[in-house]
Amino acid sequence: MSNIPTPHNGARGDEIAKTVLMPGDPLRAKFIAETYLENTVCFNTVRNMLGYTGTYNGKKVSVMGGGMGMPSIGIYSYELFHFYEVDSIIRIGSAGGYADDVKVHDLVMGIGASTNSNFAHQYHLPGTFAPTADFGLLRKAVEIAENKGISVKVGNILSSDTFYEDESNAKDLWKKMNVLAVEMEAAALYMNAARAGKKALCMVTISDHLFTGESLSAEERQVGFRNMMEVALELA
C-alpha cells in the first residue's frame, strides 16, 4: 500500500472498512458517525473531508464525505477502491426530483446513472458506456427498505456537472426519457467501481423538485435523511 496516505486521505493501513457510506457532505458523514456508530475513529480530516470508521450492529463500517461533483467523488472513490482495498461504496445523497411521482423526502435508488459529463472519455471506449449500480447491492437495499416499510423508487438518475443550468430545456428532455431525479456524482462512482471491479450503489433522498418547486431546508438535508441512512447502514 505504498500509495497511502494519499494527498486527499490521511488514513493508514486498515483504518477503513470494506464498505464505505459516502454522502456528499462531510458533516452528514459526521452526523452518521456520531448518531449511529460505536467505537468510532476519525481517519480523515484532510480538506475537512471527514471520514470515520466504527461499528454498526457489531460490523465494521466507514462513512466519509465525497464532496460535490464528479471530479470530487472521482478522487475519493478511486483512492478507496484502488489504494484502501474498499469493496463497496454506497453513496447516500440528495437529489432534485424530475418525475411527477417523485416527491421531497422520497428515497430513490439509481439503477443507472445517465450523465452530461465527459468522465467516460478517459476509457477510450468505442461507444457509450452505461454506468450502472451493482445488482446485488441494489436488490438488497430495496429489500431492506421494503422490510422497513419505506417506499423506494428505482430507476435512472442523472449525474449532472451543473447545479445551476444556463437557460435550457435540458430537464424537460431528461424527464421525457423517464429520468427520475438529478444529482451530481453517481455516474463517476459507478464508472470507477466498474473499472476497479468493485461495487457501488447510489441512493438519494429527494430534497427539492425541479418542476413543482417543493424543497427542504439545508438543515433538513444535513440531518433529515434518516430513512436512507438506516437502509444504507443495514446494507453495509
Ligand SMILES: O=P(O)(O)O[C@H]1O[C@H](CO)[C@@H](O)[C@H]1O
Ligand atoms: O447531498 P449530496 O450528497 O452532496 O448530493 C447533491 O447535493 C449537491 C448539490 O447541492 C451535489 O453533491 C448533489 O449530488
Ligand SMILES: O=c1cc[nH]c(=O)[nH]1
Ligand atoms: O444535484 C442536485 C441535488 C439536489 N437538487 C438538485 O436540483 N440538484
